[in-house]
Amino acid sequence: MSGETVDDMFGRVNVLLNELDTLGYRFSKTQINLKLLDNMPKVLEPKTNVLFDARNLKELMWDEF
Secondary structure, eight states, X not given: OTTOOHHHHHHHXXXXXXXXXXXXXXXXXXXXXXXXXXXXXXXXXXXXXHHHHHSOTTTOOGGGO
């Protein structure tokens, strides 16, 4: 969302993941991380590229971004 801080976005994602979990939909760390990186604002693209290349997305917790 425009004007949204990263903390706000992570808060929304956390709520969504918790609600999906209660419905029985579970996602791997890798799936969550890839979705987060794919949906970051374009202004953060250089940083997301570094995260994508430098980190093991299977081990990185989504809130460690």
